[in-house]
Amino acid sequence: AHFYRNHYRKLTRKSVALLVILGIVSSGTTIFYYEALQFVSSSIGIVLLFQFTWMVVVIDSVVTRVMPSMRQWLSVLLILIGTICAVKLQGQGAASGAAPGLSGATIGYLLGLLSAATYAVYLVLLERVHTDTPPVVNTSIMVLTSLVIAIAVFPAAFAEIFSMVVHPKPGMPGVIGLLTWTSLIAVFGQVIPPLLFNRGIPVIGGAAAGILGAMELPVGMIASLFLVHEQIVLLQWLGIVLILAGILLPGLGRRRGTAS
Numbered sequence: 001a002h003f004y005r006n007h008y009r010k011l012t013r014k015s016v017a018l019l020v021i022l023g024i025v026s027s028g029t030t031i032f033y034y035e036a037l038q039f040v041s042s043s044i045g046i047v048l049l050f051q052f053t054w055m056v057v058v059i060d061s062v063v064t065r066v067m068p069s070m071r072q073w074l075s076v077l078l079i080l081i082g083t084i085c086a087v088k089l090q091g092q093g094a095a096s097g098a099a100p101g102l103s104g105a106t107i108g109y110l111l112g113l114l115s116a117a118t119y120a121v122y123l124v125l126l127e128r129v130h131t132d133t134p135p136v137v138n139t140s141i142m143v144l145t146s147l148v149i150a151i152a153v154f155p156a157a158f159a160e161i162f163s164m165v166v167h168p169k170p171g172m173p174g175v176i177g178l179l180t181w182t183s184l185i186a187v188f189g190q191v192i193p194p195l196l197f198n199r200g201i202p203v204i205g206g207a208a209a210g211i212l213g214a215m216e217l218p219v220g221m222i223a224s225l226f227l228v229h230e231q232i233v234l235l236q237w238l239g240i241v242l243i244l245a246g247i248l249l250p251g252l253g254r255r256r257g258t259a260s
Helices: 002-010 013-036 042-049 052-064 070-086 102-126 135-153 155-166 175-204 206-227 234-259
Strands: none
Touching: 013 042, 013 102, 013 135, 042 070, 042 102, 052 070, 052 102, 052 206, 070 206, 070 234, 102 175, 102 206, 135 155, 135 175, 175 206, 206 234
């Protein structure tokens, strides 16, 4: 505890402010995405979220004033086409609980694009976190900020969950299961990723992180194949191959340039 207290004291106000902003942006990505799923299908939602791959390249080029290479744009194009193939987009429309009409779908599209934009901003800003503190210290500030934002946006939901845990009613099912699954989701969804991001993105940069972030979809699909035995059709395998090709393309270019 003394070790971490010393590191917290080393943080400047500017660093803390940036970490708080990152926590706000990160929570925005999650909130916008899950709200979008109230209006559009999960397949459409994933495609909208994956627009961060080109958004982060554009934002990074504006910030650094360096134009993206043709290889980077080709990489993004392959990833987006692969994403559409991987989620079997054909025949997918509004979510079952979506509001009917164009207005509901439009809201879903806007929320999905907002989730992509906030994720892209998150990746670009995280590249600019330069502190002498361990990643776990930076991550703790970001996660705590995200928790505060989530409680502020969904106070009723948190109050209900707190009531279930503190004052369980006789015969109320699923309290232990709720705590177990929410803890696992919190660790693997909200703790480990920011921790690894804090370690890796300042080294490789936001644009590269945006392209590598596309690995999330094929990893999730392959995990679903082995863990819950979902079927992956040929079109989805093609999507996985295209995404992997898009991820590997910029690296292949750099290695050839180095070799020559």
